[in-house]
Amino acid sequence: MVTDMDENILVIIDSLCNLDLLFYASAHSGDKDLALVATCHARTLLKTHLRPEATVNPAEDGYRGQLYSTCHVANLDPASGELKWQRTAQGYSDDSTWARGQAWAILGYAQTYMWTKDRDFLEASCGAAEYFLQRLASSPESVEFTPPPQIPSGEKESNRSFHRGRFTPLWDFDAPVDDGNPLRDSSAGAIAANGMLVLSQALDGIQDIKLAKRFRQAALNIVSDVLDVSLAEEKAQFRKDAKDGLTIEDVNPGHTFEGVLKNGTANNNENARRRYFDHSLVYGDYYIVEFGNRLLNMGLI
Numbered sequence: 001m002v003t004d005m006d007e008n009i010l011v012i013i014d015s016l017c018n019l020d021l022l023f024y025a026s027a028h029s030g031d032k033d034l035a036l037v038a039t040c041h042a043r044t045l046l047k048t049h050l051r052p053e054a055t056v057n058p059a060e061d062g063y064r065g066q067l068y069s070t071c072h073v074a075n076l077d078p079a080s081g082e083l084k085w086q087r088t089a090q091g092y093s094d095d096s097t098w099a100r101g102q103a104w105a106i107l108g109y110a111q112t113y114m115w116t117k118d119r120d121f122l123e124a125s126c127g128a129a130e131y132f133l134q135r136l137a138s139s140p141e142s143v144e145f146t147p148p149p150q151i152p153s154g155e156k157e158s159n160r161s162f163h164r165g166r167f168t169p170l171w172d173f174d175a176p177v178d179d180g181n182p183l184r185d186s187s188a189g190a191i192a193a194n195g196m197l198v199l200s201q202a203l204d205g206i207q208d209i210k211l212a213k214r215f216r217q218a219a220l221n222i223v224s225d226v227l228d229v230s231l232a233e234e235k236a237q238f239r240k241d242a243k244d245g246l247t248i249e250d251v252n253p254g255h256t257f258e259g260v261l262k263n264g265t266a267n268n269n270e271n272a273r274r275r276y277f278d279h280s281l282v283y284g285d286y287y288i289v290e291f292g293n294r295l296l297n298m299g300l301i
Contacts, residue, residue: 016108107195
């Protein structure tokens, strides 16, 4: 247990997605120190949170640079920045790939590149994104729904809907899988998809059209699958009441779910004070809506 914060500082991979606010504040206030702090933080995590991984069964149109998995928590020396150790708090193990942590890296480094145009951050996001896709592809067959759903008329068998469940990520890519009910994290899919969409914009900006198309299509596949698998079927609707004005009610009385997406996993680490899984998560709900907004802003819908 870490108790002395003069000798230790704990940094989580999630922090990368806080940097967007610092860059925004810097751009709108003129305070360049805010952007400097954000950039230094992102550069530090390149050394402390990214773990080089080998490419397995590379896709023909895939990213050809270094791939990265991520750790969740790193302990640094506050004075020197030296890495002391890497662990997890919410993932399966210290050396596993926690899906939401991997997604934070994809999005965080893609956003950081958009502000800084520093290619190191672009390469980090690409490497994390390609590894995420590699792990989706290599997940056990039990993640797919059996039998496969009927293919709608006019759709090809290669369409992602034929592999329903393949693109809604497991909560941790290295955790044991219950073949009957694989534990997922829909929020990891929503976050990663947003990151890949930002990444596609960045790659379009440097004329890497082929790779931009790959990540854009992957983002669409992930979100389509997350909606197929995890969108809550319990719906609510507005009702105008003469006495109370505008109210909200269940479409089917008594059928309520407090969220947009199901299959969220906040924490399933065996040492957690509370293992909390297969529920709604604010990250998932926020980023599934954000994905729609990004598509609108990009003119894709």
